[in-house]
Structures are given as C-alpha cells and as structure tokens.
Amino acid sequence: MNLSQYTKEFSYNLKLAYPVILGMLGHTMIGIVDNFMVGSLGSTELAAVSLGNSFIFIAMSIGIGFSTAITPLTAEADAEKDDKKIRTTFHHGLLLCIVLGVSLFILTVLSKQIMYLMHQPKAVADLAAPYIDWVAFSLIPVIIFQGYKQFADGLSQTKYSMYAIFMANxxxxxxxxxxxxxxxxxxxxxxxxxALGTVISRIMMVVFLHFLLRKNSKFKRYFKNFSFKEIRKSMLKKIINLGLPSAMQMLFEVALFTVAIWLSGSLGKNSQAANQIALVLASTTFMVAMGLSVTAMIRVSYIKGSHDYKGLIIIARSIFLLTIILETVFALFFMISHNFLPHLFLNMSDASQAIDNGEIIAIASKLLLIVAIFQISDGIQVVVLGALRGLQDVKIPMYITFVAYWVIGFPISFYLGKYTNLQAIGIWVGLLAGLSSAALFLYIRFARLTKKLVLQNQNK
Known part of the structure; x- marks a missing residue:
C-alpha cells in the first residue's frame, strides 16, 4: 500500500468537510442558545424545552436522513455533465422535502400526547405542549433547507449552507x-x-440559502421554470427509494441514543447528568466525522458518475484513514482529560452540590474512557455509511444498522445498565458494541461492493 496516494487527498477532503462541520455546529448552537436563555426562567421551563426538543430531534433525523438522497444523484449527474438531470434531481428532491416537512410537522404535533403516557411531570408536559406546536412548525423550513443544502453539497459547494446557518444564528x-x-x-x-425565535430563524435560514444559491452563476440556471408538469413519478420513486432507507438508518441511531438517555434517567439524576456530559462531548467531536461522511458521499458519488472504480476506492480509503487519524487524536484527548472535563459542566463552587457533583464526576470520568474508544468506531461507521450512500447502496446498510444498534447494541445497554453494577457505564458499553458492529459490517459491505464494481468494469 502506497500511503501517499491516500494522504495527498487529505487537503481536498478537509476543504469539502470543514464548512459542513461548522454548519452542523451552527445547527447545534440553536439548541444551546435555547437552553441557555430558557435556563434563566427556571428548571421547569428548561425541562420543558429539553422534552419538546427530543420529539423534534427524532422527526428532524428522519427529514435530514431522507434529504441525503439528493446529494449522490446530483453529484453523479454533475460528473456526467448532465445539466438536465441535475435540475430534475433538484426540483423533485425539493418537492419531496416540502411534502415530508409538512407531514413531519403534523405527525409531531399529533404525537405530543405521548409525553403524558411517558409519565413526565404534568407541569413540564403542559409547558412543552405549546412549545412543540411552534417548534414542530419549524420542521417545514428545516427540511426544505436540507433539500437546498444537499443539492449544493452534490455540486461540491458546501460553504453556502454554512453561511446561511451562521446568519440564521x-x-x-x-x-x-x-x-x-x-x-x-x-x-x-x-x-x-x-419557540418563535427558532421558527423565525429557520425560515430565514431557507430564505438566506435560496438567495445565496439563486444569485450564484453556477446555480442560477437550475432555479428557472419550475413546473408541476415536469414532475415524473419515476424520478420521485428513485429519490424515495434512496431517501427512505437513509432516513431509517439515521432514525435507528438517534432512537438508540434517545433510549440511552431514558435508561440513564431511570438510574437516577446523577447517572443522567453524567450521561448528558458524555453525550455532549461525544456529539461535538462527532460533527467532524459527520462532515467527512458528507465528503465521502460527495466524492464517491462524483467518481461513480465517471466509472473510475479503482480511483473511487482510493478516495474513499483516504477519507476513512483521515477519519481514523482525527478520531484517534480525539480519543487520546478524552483519555488524558477524562477526570478534568466533567468539572466544566458543573457548578463546583456550590457546597450544597458537593456530594452530587462528586458522584457525577466519578461516573462521567469513566464514561469518557469508553467515549474515547467509541470515537473511532463512531467515526468509521458514519464515513463508510456516507461512502455507501455515494454508491447509492442504502437498503443493505439499513438492515446492517438495525441489527448493529437494536439486535446487538440495545440488549447489551439494557442488560448491563439495568441488571449489573456497571449501570451508566454498562449503557455506554452497549452503545460502543452497537457502533463497533456497525463499523465492521458496513466496511465489509463497502469492500465487497467496490471489489465487485471493479471486476464488472474490467469485464466490460
């Protein structure tokens, strides 16, 4: 193996990935600002926002997962220099994102009654209900935004969505x-x-991105002459066939982490607080892997369009290698600072909290050692998933992720968390097992699929 053939791709990979990473951090900032500003109103209000956002987050993961279908189709058409196909993909994809956004808004509003079945405190649920109504409406602009974003990503223009998210913040x-x-x-x-601040900012996010793209010479021609007469059932079906399994992949993972939060909560408030600290830190570094996953999807789908499958393997492996290097750096950081980091999330000057803080730090510091190893597995599984989406291979990966997260990961989390002394640590051991299984099986799938494509291309 000639290492330089992989490392020479690093700079272009990072050039594509960094706007995606910053854009995702911008999305996260909207939630952080809500928590920070609402926190001063009281603990009930903060709990209501947290509960409401858990409903929105699940719906948003479905919408974001579905919209990823637009990127590989656009990138493939771009490689083929087929402007008509690019335009068709954009228009059909945007229409489906609008329909999906409206559907998820209605479903989320209808599902808010589940809060009362989950035995949440009535005061919290009563405050969360009107909050959900408004923030659920913001799902419509968020998923429309994703339609624009995934289209721009497919043309390797990842900066515009980042600008729009920053302006929306x-x-x-x-x-x-x-x-x-x-x-x-x-x-x-x-x-x-x-809730209203979130709705207004997300509407403006779509407005910003629409004008940024429409005024750009590269995109201008794709915005002209939209007509429902041009909508074809075959193209809608193609996007749905790619988008639906991708939405399910994302839902399986988000649902597993949501259940991990509920499991931690059932062990007591200190376990839940320690779990939240580990989750916030793991989610922040995960943004880097997500940015590289989008890069893998863009680059693999573009090269697929030019049928250079040997080159495709080199590009994909360069992204996998870069991910492993970066995630190993994060892993070492967590290992070195696992005793220090939990202090940043707690009020250490409050003497009345000293006993709780001591217990939270003891649990969180152990969780961060698992998070360190978890980084590498999580990074690999998400970038390989991005490469497979680039190959438009989504159905088998959907089954792989379901088995990894729910047949392997969840039972281990549940058993070790509820029935052993490991408790919160056991929950994270289950998450690690699920992500490691996904990383292994998805990579085997990618290796077999690309080997088959190379052989087929040679035999032509």
Whole structure:
C-alpha cells in the first residue's frame, strides 16, 4: 500500500468537510442558545424545552436522513455533465422535502400526547405542549433547507449552507432575546418566545440559502421554470427509494441514543447528568466525522458518475484513514482529560452540590474512557455509511444498522445498565458494541461492493 496516494487527498477532503462541520455546529448552537436563555426562567421551563426538543430531534433525523438522497444523484449527474438531470434531481428532491416537512410537522404535533403516557411531570408536559406546536412548525423550513443544502453539497459547494446557518444564528439570538424577556416593543412570551425565535430563524435560514444559491452563476440556471408538469413519478420513486432507507438508518441511531438517555434517567439524576456530559462531548467531536461522511458521499458519488472504480476506492480509503487519524487524536484527548472535563459542566463552587457533583464526576470520568474508544468506531461507521450512500447502496446498510444498534447494541445497554453494577457505564458499553458492529459490517459491505464494481468494469 502506497500511503501517499491516500494522504495527498487529505487537503481536498478537509476543504469539502470543514464548512459542513461548522454548519452542523451552527445547527447545534440553536439548541444551546435555547437552553441557555430558557435556563434563566427556571428548571421547569428548561425541562420543558429539553422534552419538546427530543420529539423534534427524532422527526428532524428522519427529514435530514431522507434529504441525503439528493446529494449522490446530483453529484453523479454533475460528473456526467448532465445539466438536465441535475435540475430534475433538484426540483423533485425539493418537492419531496416540502411534502415530508409538512407531514413531519403534523405527525409531531399529533404525537405530543405521548409525553403524558411517558409519565413526565404534568407541569413540564403542559409547558412543552405549546412549545412543540411552534417548534414542530419549524420542521417545514428545516427540511426544505436540507433539500437546498444537499443539492449544493452534490455540486461540491458546501460553504453556502454554512453561511446561511451562521446568519440564521444571528437572527435566532436576537428574536430569542427580545421575545423570551419582552425587550423594547416585543411581548414577554417566555418559553413560547424561544419557540418563535427558532421558527423565525429557520425560515430565514431557507430564505438566506435560496438567495445565496439563486444569485450564484453556477446555480442560477437550475432555479428557472419550475413546473408541476415536469414532475415524473419515476424520478420521485428513485429519490424515495434512496431517501427512505437513509432516513431509517439515521432514525435507528438517534432512537438508540434517545433510549440511552431514558435508561440513564431511570438510574437516577446523577447517572443522567453524567450521561448528558458524555453525550455532549461525544456529539461535538462527532460533527467532524459527520462532515467527512458528507465528503465521502460527495466524492464517491462524483467518481461513480465517471466509472473510475479503482480511483473511487482510493478516495474513499483516504477519507476513512483521515477519519481514523482525527478520531484517534480525539480519543487520546478524552483519555488524558477524562477526570478534568466533567468539572466544566458543573457548578463546583456550590457546597450544597458537593456530594452530587462528586458522584457525577466519578461516573462521567469513566464514561469518557469508553467515549474515547467509541470515537473511532463512531467515526468509521458514519464515513463508510456516507461512502455507501455515494454508491447509492442504502437498503443493505439499513438492515446492517438495525441489527448493529437494536439486535446487538440495545440488549447489551439494557442488560448491563439495568441488571449489573456497571449501570451508566454498562449503557455506554452497549452503545460502543452497537457502533463497533456497525463499523465492521458496513466496511465489509463497502469492500465487497467496490471489489465487485471493479471486476464488472474490467469485464466490460
């Protein structure tokens, strides 16, 4: 193996990945700002926002997963220099994202009654219900935004969505501040102000991206002459066949982590707090792997369009190698600082919290040692999944992720968490087992599939 053939691709991989990583951190900032500003209103309000957002997050994962179908089809058409196919993919993909956004909004509003069946405190659920109604509406612009974003990503233009998210964050902070606390001419709406701030910022996010793309010479021609007469059932079916399994892949993973939160909660508030610290830190570094996953999807689908399968393997492996290197750096960071990091999330000056803080730090520091190993497995599984989406191979990976997360990962998490002394640590051992299984089986799938494509191409 000639290492330089992989390392020479690193700079272009990072050039494509960094706007995606920063954009995802921008999405995360919207949730962080909500929690920070609402936190000053009281613990009930903060719990209501957290509960409401768990519903929104599951629906959003379905929408984001589905929209990824647009990227490989666009990139493949771009490699073929087929402008008509690019335009068709964009228009059909955007239409499906609009329909899906409206559907998820309605389903989320209808599903909020589940809160009361989950035995959540009534005061929290009563506050969360109107919050869900408003924030669920923001799913429509978020998923439309994803349609635009995945289209731009398919043409290797990953910066525009990052700019739009940054501008949306400025809008979000302003409207949150004035609507939560009632500044100047604006009414004091409390938790509903946070919901409205999120809705307004997400609508503006779509508006920003629409104008950024429409004014760009590379994209301008794809915005002209949209007509329902051009909509073809065959193209809608193609996008759905790619998008639906991708949505399920993302749902399986998000649902597993949501269940891990509930399992930790059943062990007590200190286990739940330690779990949240580990989850926030793992999620932050996961953004890097997600950015490289999008890069894998873009580059693999583009090369697939030019039928250079040997080159495709080199590009994909270069992204896998870069991911392993970066995630190993993160793993070492967590191992070195596992005793220090939990202190950053706790009020160490409050003497009344000293016993709870000591227990949380003891649990969280052990969890971070698992998170260190977890980084590498999580990074590999998500970039290989991106490469497989680039090959438009989504159905078998959907089954692989279901088995890895729910047949292997969940039972281990449940048993070790509930029936052994490992408790919260046992839950994370299960998550690690699920992600490691997914990484292994997805890579085997990618290796077999690309080997088969190379052989088929040689025999032509």
């Amino acid at each position: 400025v809008v979000h902070i302003f409207f949150n501040y004035v609507l939560i606390y009632g500044i100047w001419i604006f009414p004091k709406l409390g938790i509903l102000g946070a």
